[in-house]
Amino acid sequence: MTAPAPAPTPTEQSSRRLRFERIPMRRIILIVLSLSIIYGVVAGSTATLRTGVFTAEDWQSLIINGLARGSVYALIAIGYTLVYGILFMINFAHGEVFMSGVYTAYFVAVAFAGNGFLNSNPLIAIAILLLVSMAVSVFVAVILERLAYRPLRGAPRLVPLITAIGASFFLQYTFRGLYGANVRAYPNIEILQGKWTIFGIQMLKTQAIVIVAAMLLWVLLYLFVARTKTGRSMRAVGEDREIASLMGINVDRTIVATFAIGGALAGAAGILYVFLFNQVIFTMGFLPGIKAFTAAVLGGIGSITGAALGGLLLGILEAVGPNLFLTGANVPSPNQLQPVIAFGILVLVLIFLPGGFVGASEEKRA
Amino acid sequence: MRNKTSLGKLVLLLVVFSLIVAACGSDSSDTTTAGGSDTTTAGGSGDASAVCDADPFGCVEVGSGEAITIGTLLVISGPNASLGQDSQNGVVMAADHLDGTFDGVNGELLGHPIAFNHQDDGCSAEGGQAGAQALAADPSTVGVIGTSCSSAALGVADTILSDKGIAIISPSNTGPALTTPEEHQPFYLRTAHNDKLQGAAVAKFAYNELGARTAATIHDGSPYADGLQAVFAETFVSLGGTITKQEAIQVQETDFTSVLTSIGADSPDVLYFPIFAAEGGLITQQARQTDGLADTNLIGSDGMLSADYVAAAGEAVEGVYLSGPDLSAFTGDQDFYEGEFKTAYQELWGGEPAAAFHAHSYDAANMLFDAIKAVAIDEGGTLYIPRTALKDALFATSGVQGITGTLNCNDLGDCQSTATIAVYQVVGGNYDTANPVYSEVASLDG
Numbered sequence: 001m002t003a004p005a006p007a008p009t010p011t012e013q014s015s016r017r018l019r020f021e022r023i024p025m026r027r028i029i030l031i032v033l034s035l036s037i038i039y040g041v042v043a044g045s046t047a048t049l050r051t052g053v054f055t056a057e058d059w060q061s062l063i064i065n066g067l068a069r070g071s072v073y074a075l076i077a078i079g080y081t082l083v084y085g086i087l088f089m090i091n092f093a094h095g096e097v098f099m100s101g102v103y104t105a106y107f108v109a110v111a112f113a114g115n116g117f118l119n120s121n122p123l124i125a126i127a128i129l130l131l132v133s134m135a136v137s138v139f140v141a142v143i144l145e146r147l148a149y150r151p152l153r154g155a156p157r158l159v160p161l162i163t164a165i166g167a168s169f170f171l172q173y174t175f176r177g178l179y180g181a182n183v184r185a186y187p188n189i190e191i192l193q194g195k196w197t198i199f200g201i202q203m204l205k206t207q208a209i210v211i212v213a214a215m216l217l218w219v220l221l222y223l224f225v226a227r228t229k230t231g232r233s234m235r236a237v238g239e240d241r242e243i244a245s246l247m248g249i250n251v252d253r254t255i256v257a258t259f260a261i262g263g264a265l266a267g268a269a270g271i272l273y274v275f276l277f278n279q280v281i282f283t284m285g286f287l288p289g290i291k292a293f294t295a296a297v298l299g300g301i302g303s304i305t306g307a308a309l310g311g312l313l314l315g316i317l318e319a320v321g322p323n324l325f326l327t328g329a330n331v332p333s334p335n336q337l338q339p340v341i342a343f344g345i346l347v348l349v350l351i352f353l354p355g356g357f358v359g360a361s362e363e364k365r366a
Numbered sequence: 367m368r369n370k371t372s373l374g375k376l377v378l379l380l381v382v383f384s385l386i387v388a389a390c391g392s393d394s395s396d397t398t399t400a401g402g403s404d405t406t407t408a409g410g411s412g413d414a415s416a417v418c419d420a421d422p423f424g425c426v427e428v429g430s431g432e433a434i435t436i437g438t439l440l441v442i443s444g445p446n447a448s449l450g451q452d453s454q455n456g457v458v459m460a461a462d463h464l465d466g467t468f469d470g471v472n473g474e475l476l477g478h479p480i481a482f483n484h485q486d487d488g489c490s491a492e493g494g495q496a497g498a499q500a501l502a503a504d505p506s507t508v509g510v511i512g513t514s515c516s517s518a519a520l521g522v523a524d525t526i527l528s529d530k531g532i533a534i535i536s537p538s539n540t541g542p543a544l545t546t547p548e549e550h551q552p553f554y555l556r557t558a559h560n561d562k563l564q565g566a567a568v569a570k571f572a573y574n575e576l577g578a579r580t581a582a583t584i585h586d587g588s589p590y591a592d593g594l595q596a597v598f599a600e601t602f603v604s605l606g607g608t609i610t611k612q613e614a615i616q617v618q619e620t621d622f623t624s625v626l627t628s629i630g631a632d633s634p635d636v637l638y639f640p641i642f643a644a645e646g647g648l649i650t651q652q653a654r655q656t657d658g659l660a661d662t663n664l665i666g667s668d669g670m671l672s673a674d675y676v677a678a679a680g681e682a683v684e685g686v687y688l689s690g691p692d693l694s695a696f697t698g699d700q701d702f703y704e705g706e707f708k709t710a711y712q713e714l715w716g717g718e719p720a721a722a723f724h725a726h727s728y729d730a731a732n733m734l735f736d737a738i739k740a741v742a743i744d745e746g747g748t749l750y751i752p753r754t755a756l757k758d759a760l761f762a763t764s765g766v767q768g769i770t771g772t773l774n775c776n777d778l779g780d781c782q783s784t785a786t787i788a789v790y791q792v793v794g795g796n797y798d799t800a801n802p803v804y805s806e807v808a809s810l811d812g
Binding site (some may be wrong): 185 | 444612613615616620622623624628643644647648674712
């Protein structure tokens with residue numbers, strides 16, 4: 001084998017797996033497949049760059065754009081990753097936690113826009129919006145844990161997963177009932193309009209703010225998990241729940257804290273999301289939720305760094321991928337294939353790095 | 367992992383959906399008026415049982431004093447709800463006006479009250495399928511007004527209902543494929559214009575009025591949007607213009623900046639994106655922020671000619687052109703529309719029409735009522751409506767004055783062989799349907 005194979009994991013070394021003679025054959029097929037995909041990507045990209053359709057500015061703006069949306073994915077992904085790190089369950093209702101906060105804050109924003117407060121005191125207004133959104137998301141996340149997940153904590157893993165999907169729909173349609181089924185546009189905030197030139201690169205103010213704010217929140221979270229007492233107990237519960245409780249850690253409270261932090265970040269991500277996309281509807285949590293989950297898996301689920309890397313990578317792949325890989329190959333309507341590219345890369349990563357970029361075992365879990 | 371979970375979501379969605387459908391089915395078929403059983407003479411002739419036996423799909427039997435059930439299959443939830451709700455209002459108003467006045471009370475047809483079974487087409491093939499099956503399963507469904515979106519009809523609702531012999535008249539499907547000889551289903555008709563007219567009109571507007579020479583298009587994979595942009599592109603090229611790109615997006619996505627950057631690389635004079643409210647709103651916002659599209663005229667079509675789109679696009683909507691039926695130039699009864707109809711609409715539904723197809727659905731419902739009058743056989747108060755004869759009566763509609771114009775149904779179900787297509791511009795956060803910036807009369811034959 002010429003291509004780099006992943007380091008064998010302990011399971012693969014076990015005699016049980018080695019009995020299957022077919023495995024190397026299967027891996028060769030996979031490698032051939034992947035090499036041909038990589039060839040396609042490289043050939044497509046070179047062809048695109050040779051046509052010179054896109055200027056350097058276009059590429060810059062695509063990458064900035066990918067970073068901006070990737071930052072939002074990353075913040076939502078942290079919610080998945082924290083919960084997975086501690087409970088080993090995938091909280092599929094997390095997309096709805098994200099939606100609930102920002103959709104509620106919409107009504108505050110409209111009220112502020114109506115009386116002029118939004119543009120006369122934009123910083124205070126945004127801070128209030130952020131607080132409202134985070135508070136509602138935290139509330140929904142904590143209630144969700146208390147009512148839907150805690151009673152099932154001892155159940156087989158599939159049970160909370162299905163419950164999470166049910167909770168996702170329950171929340172979506174509850175908010176549809178509360179707020180209606182229409183698409184609504186967030187009012188414009190004047191100071192966020194326009195562009196900045198940073199390091200010679202032109203970008204929308206909103207994009208720059210979203211990227212910086214997301215980085216800031218990520219650093220705060222990292223410090224929180226690494227330095228504070230609650231953070232330490234979170235890690236301990238993730239390590240071994242029973243032993244942690246024997247050591248005097250209040251497991252229930254730690255799990256609630258985890259959901260609350262995930263919810264707070266999702267609420268903040270919601271406000272950043274409307275800076276970029278300016279639109280709310282009750283189904284808005286579904287797709288970002290799925291993508292953030294993908295980002296979490298891509299980076300290595302259970303790892304906070306992985307969630308951030310995965311989110312940014314997914315964002316950039318989505319933004320740049322179709323134009324870079326497919327334009328040169330003369331594929332019609334390349335941008336329709338955005339999800340194909342993003343999820344295709346996910347499959348490739350999972351084949352070669354089953355634990356994601358930052359394998360959960362290598363780094364301390366949330 | 368992802369596959370497993372989306373499968374799980376799908377299963378749940380089906381369960382939830384069937385619950386909703388069941389709930390709607392049970393409470394929406396209430397009748398507003400108790401039936402008075404005056405003796406009326408129905409237009410059909412001959413012995414009911416003989417006619418019904420001869421009809422391949424049999425008869426709908428409406429007992430004495432029972433209601434005639436009309437189905438609607440329009441988008442009444444989600445981001446395009448105002449499109450379907452507006453059409454549904456038109457249908458209900460047609461029943462209201464059976465007694466000659468708009469008073470909020472349904473009139474009677476041949477001495478029977480009208481009951482509605484309102485279903486949601488979800489503006490998707492899945493929604494159209496679920497709604498059409500619910501209507502097809504109800505033996506009392508005489509006819510259906512729907513769907514709102516071409517995607518809900520094409521190969522789905524039109525086929526399911528035609529297989530059951532239930533006539534379906536769409537007030538707002540404009541996708542050309544629906545009435546092509548290859549795709550047309552025997553029980554399908556529409557009072558909406560065919561997009562062969564609309565796409566061509568928009569191309570002429572862009573080329574002649576805006577002076578555009580280059581254009582790019584975006585569609586969302588729906589038969590409506592794809593058909594419309596294809597006709598636009600064809601006409602634009604035949605006029606001498608150049609199409610720089612024909613792109614496509616995914617419904618429910620939110621970030622279209624990569625597609626817009628790709629289109630902006632050519633800085634076209636016009637960007638035509640005949641899609642729907644949510645994605646249309648986002649594209650409008652994001653196009654305004656894309657460098658290469660600073661001087662590009664944005665044009666949408668009737669899927670976006672609604673209050674939903676204007677709300678979704680926010681302030682970026684200013685200056686956008688939207689095409690649709692010319693509500694100010696209906697060749698039908700313009701006085702009735704501007705006067706009595708619009709006043710009643712505002713009184714009954716508490717606001718200006720939120721979309722453009724209330725008049726088309728009003729005409730569609732009246733077409734259906736007229737056809738029922740023509741073929742129903744009254745035997746001692748019980749009404750027998752032969753299904754195939756009803757369909758034939760609908761297809762025979764010719765020279766009938768509706769609000770939208772003269773209805774002449776051809777063999778493929780197109781009842782608007784001539785339509786006036788207008789282009790409106792959004793000014794001050796609204797488009798004025800009384801003052802289009804461009805209007806042309808287009809005919810399918812010419």
